[in-house]
Amino acid sequence: MRYIPYDEVVKAVKNLIAYSASNLPPDAIDALKKAIEKEKSPVSREVLKQILENADIASSETRPLCQDTGLAVFFVKVGEDVKIEGGTLKGAINQGTEEAYRENYLRASTCEPFSRANLKDKIGYNLPAIIHFDLVEGDKIEIEYAAKGGGSENVSRATVLPPASGKEGIIQFVKEVVSNGGGNPCPPLTVGVGIGGTFEKSAISSKHALFRDIGSKNPDPELAELEAILLEELNKLGIGAMGMGGTQTVLAVHIEANPCHIASLPVSVNIQCHSSRHSHITI
Amino acid sequence: MGNSYHLTTPLSNDEVEKLKAGDIVYFTGVLYTARDAAHKRLVELLEKGEELPFPLEGAVIYFVGPTPPKPGEPIGSAGPTTSYRMDSYSPTLIKHGLKGMIGKGKRNQAVKDACVQHKAIYFGATGGAGALLGKRVKSSEIIAYPELGPEAIRKLEVENFPVTVINDTYGNDLYQQGRELYEIK
Numbered sequence: 001m002r003y004i005p006y007d008e009v010v011k012a013v014k015n016l017i018a019y020s021a022s023n024l025p026p027d028a029i030d031a032l033k034k035a036i037e038k039e040k041s042p043v044s045r046e047v048l049k050q051i052l053e054n055a056d057i058a059s060s061e062t063r064p065l066c067q068d069t070g071l072a073v074f075f076v077k078v079g080e081d082v083k084i085e086g087g088t089l090k091g092a093i094n095q096g097t098e099e100a101y102r103e104n105y106l107r108a109s110t111c112e113p114f115s116r117a118n119l120k121d122k123i124g125y126n127l128p129a130i131i132h133f134d135l136v137e138g139d140k141i142e143i144e145y146a147a148k149g150g151g152s153e154n155v156s157r158a159t160v161l162p163p164a165s166g167k168e169g170i171i172q173f174v175k176e177v178v179s180n181g182g183g184n185p186c187p188p189l190t191v192g193v194g195i196g197g198t199f200e201k202s203a204i205s206s207k208h209a210l211f212r213d214i215g216s217k218n219p220d221p222e223l224a225e226l227e228a229i230l231l232e233e234l235n236k237l238g239i240g241a242m243g244m245g246g247t248q249t250v251l252a253v254h255i256e257a258n259p260c261h262i263a264s265l266p267v268s269v270n271i272q273c274h275s276s277r278h279s280h281i282t283i
Numbered sequence: 284m285g286n287s288y289h290l291t292t293p294l295s296n297d298e299v300e301k302l303k304a305g306d307i308v309y310f311t312g313v314l315y316t317a318r319d320a321a322h323k324r325l326v327e328l329l330e331k332g333e334e335l336p337f338p339l340e341g342a343v344i345y346f347v348g349p350t351p352p353k354p355g356e357p358i359g360s361a362g363p364t365t366s367y368r369m370d371s372y373s374p375t376l377i378k379h380g381l382k383g384m385i386g387k388g389k390r391n392q393a394v395k396d397a398c399v400q401h402k403a404i405y406f407g408a409t410g411g412a413g414a415l416l417g418k419r420v421k422s423s424e425i426i427a428y429p430e431l432g433p434e435a436i437r438k439l440e441v442e443n444f445p446v447t448v449i450n451d452t453y454g455n456d457l458y459q460q461g462r463e464l465y466e467i468k
Contacts, residue, residue, distance in 0.1 A: 022414070041465060043285075043305055043447060043457070050409045050445065058414035064360040067350045067413040105359055107350045107433070118432070151365055151387075151410065183458055184365055184388040186410040238466030242387065242409055244305075244447060245461020275411040 002079075002139035004283055006087035009141070012281050013096025016145045017072060018104045020277040021064045024055040027213040028251075028276040035188050035241075035248040044246030048188075051241070051274055066275045069106035070147030072097045072129040075208055079138035089141070094129050101126040109150070132204060144211050146278040152189070155181030158203045158268040167226060170195060170267050171233060177269040178234050178250065183243015186273035188251045190214055191234065194268040197258035202266035209254035210272045211280070218255060227253045241274075285448070293341025294382040296402050302448045304455035308406065310444040314345040314385065316437040318364060321428055322372035329379055336427035336436060339376060343383035345408075348433040349417065357423040358439070360413030363387040366405070370394050377403045385446050389458055398450050406446035407457070419444045 024032075029052070036048045058065040074093055084092060101108060108120040110127060119127065130148075157177045161169045174193055181189075194205030218224040230253040240246020251274070260266060285305035290298055292312035302308065315337050317325065328335055346366055350359030366386030373384060374397035382403050387410040398405060408416060420439050427436040449457045 041461065043461060046307065047409050047447075050412050050415060054409070054412040054415040057418060058360075061414070061418075063414040063417065064350050065414060066411040067348060067360040067362050067417075068364075069350060069360075105351045105353050107348070107359075149411075154365075182389060182462075183407075184367075186387070236467040238462040238464065240461060240465060242407060243389075243458050243462070244407065244449075245457065245463075245465050247465055273411055 002082045003085045004082060004141065005085050006092050009084060009089065009092035009283065010096040010099070012143065012283055013093050013145070014100040016143065016279050016281055017097060017100035017147070020145065020147055020279045021069055021104060021106055022058040022062050024058070024065060024275065025278060027215065028274075029055060031214045031251040032188070032274065035251060039241070039246050039248045041240050041244070041246035043244045044241035044248065047241035047244060048248070064106055065277065066149065067107060068109065068149040068151065069101065070149045070277070071109060072101070072126060073146050073148045073207065074129055074131045075134070075144040075211060076131060077134050077136045077142040079140045080135055081139040082141055090131060093131055093143070094124065094127055097129040098124045098127050132208075141283045142280065143283070144278070144280040146211060149273055149275070152185035152271040152273040155185045156206070156270045158199065158266070160199060161265040161267055163263070163265045165265060169265070171230060173267050174230055174269050175233055175237070177271070178239070179237050181271060182239055185271045186242060186275070187239055187249045188241055188274050189249065190251055190272040190276055191230070191253045192270040192272065193230070193253060193255045194270070195255060195257040195266070196260035197266060198261070199266050201258055203268040203270070205256035205258060206268035206270035209256045210270055210276070211278050212254045214276060215252045220257070223255045223257055227255055289443070292343050293338075294343065295341060299382050299402050299404055300452055302404055302451055303453070304448050304451045304457040304460060306448040308446050308448065310343065310446065311442050312440070314343050314439045314441055314444065316345050316347050316439060318346060318348055318434045319368045320431050320434045321436050322369050322376075324428060326372045326375050329375055337438065340380035341382050342380070343385065344376070344381060345439065346384065346386035350413070358417050358420045361417040361420060362410055362413035363408040366390055373397065377401045390450060395450050395454065395456065399452055399454050402452045404448055404452065405450040407449045408446050416444065
């Protein structure tokens, strides 16, 4: 059994969040630079230039990339041979989240669903974090983090298709979701698609798909092909950067597929705005 | 792409009428911030015939909920928020002299009609460019409803604040027309 001090996890989480808030990862910057070269609309190119200039300013002056610094979303793989010393893993992740958001002047965006009252004094600053745990072999902890803004979550959708719909049905559903979103989710987008599993498994997979480096190739050739088809289809919609019309609506489509019930074909689409703030660490 | 203009607020009808969907405008002067809760209060004051906390004639309202400022800075990151939440209030404000709104995302037909009828413009700012836009804000002062926190009404002094005309006074809509231009069916 390996023991990791509670404070080490808190510190690691704080660093992930603070760095991500003002540093767009290299995969996102590369994807945006490629989009400027390909974009045919001058208005959209202007928006893309502003987005890249914003990334420069945020990084060099340590300012948040966007005022929506998101809910803190984590995927955590916990080795079965590791134990936290001095507290719980969940506690450490939440404490790291609260301290990072408060100390770095990020926005506290969690609220009660009905009264809409901010929870920063009741539960904690931008708490609770959204954490998905998975148990794996080994004695390490892998923490993946993303800041998930409201605008792009608002247009995300889940459905369960009849199995006969097949790939055609999936393509149709993803197109509908992106088309209906228009400029609201702040394109150019990364589109996470979760296929198969159960209703909730497909939704969680669609979220996790967004944590992959933008534009990295899917190791499964069939999924890689479907990603390429979807990317081409979605960029025919003409939405463009911030919805102002253009050819670069989507930077990448990422699919995660799971075995599913013989009677069902669950499909979820989780949308990520152009400010794709994601990072990971293994402890 | 359309034309590019440098404008100083407050805006006149002449200035507003020369703008077309797709034009880029750099604002210098005052922008007032307001989100849903503040809009609700402004409209209630107008309905009661009471005075507003700032002059509406020619004013430009920015839909924003910034991050907290670092010590010594006027404002944190300050990009636009999604505008449809203000759709039910905007026409009343436009009728009483509001000339510009800055946000992101589609507006409803009532807002677009009010822009044509009473000469006002809906501008889009780049969502997610909060660091860049926050830097163009030179000073920030809460002038009403401090109890609303990030939703309080602030008076912002801005310099070269970049926006794009989405809905103009002629009924054009960049979101619709821009998309039609590049859509492949």
